[in-house]
Amino acid sequence: MVSSPQQEAKSIATGMLRRVHHIALNVRDMAASRHFYGNVLGLRELTGAEVPETLKELFEKGEAANFETPDGTIVDLFWKPNLLPPDPDPSKCFTRAGHLAFDINPDLFDHAVEVLRQNEIAIDHGPVSRPTGRGIYFYDPDGFLVEIRCDPKG
Known part of the structure; x- marks a missing residue:
């Protein structure tokens, strides 16, 4: 058949x-x-x-x-x-998307973190270091979680 x-x-x-x-x-x-x-x-x-x-x-x-x-x-x-978010605290909002992640050259990661701080962007957590690289999680103006991450150096 x-x-x-x-x-x-x-x-x-x-x-x-x-x-x-x-x-x-x-x-x-x-x-x-x-x-x-x-x-x-x-x-x-x-x-x-x-x-x-x-x-x-x-x-x-x-x-x-x-x-x-x-x-x-x-x-x-x-x-x-x-x-309107389901909760004014973006860390408590339910969404089907977890976060949007952007990759960056490891040599530029610290600069990106400083830019976020200078622009007073709400940081959720980080910077974090893992075997897979470094990352920082922060919110866009609507409370959507965004990450900038990089692979380990070398």
Whole structure:
């Protein structure tokens, strides 16, 4: 008996998914979030023809912004002014996403920590050192947990 492709396709084969295409975040304060992701974290904001066609209308109304990481992953911000966390303490909020992590050169890690401190970014915990490297966990303007991490030196 010959099985159909639908019957054989029980999983996506290893290697078929190539990379994270984009991450979409809902934000209450678009200006604060644009400043955080663009100026504090240094991600490049997409403008003009770089903005995806499907988001142009929202972009023009100031309800969406798009940032690109150095590896090409897009971080989409969507303005939701009435967005309220389940708890005002971001460490107690339930979300299906744990955190967003950015990799950094180990030689630049301490500088990144200092930038967070100078910008008075709320630190959840860290810096921490592990066999897998160093990390610091902090909150974006909407209480979403973000990490900057690096591999061990050497």
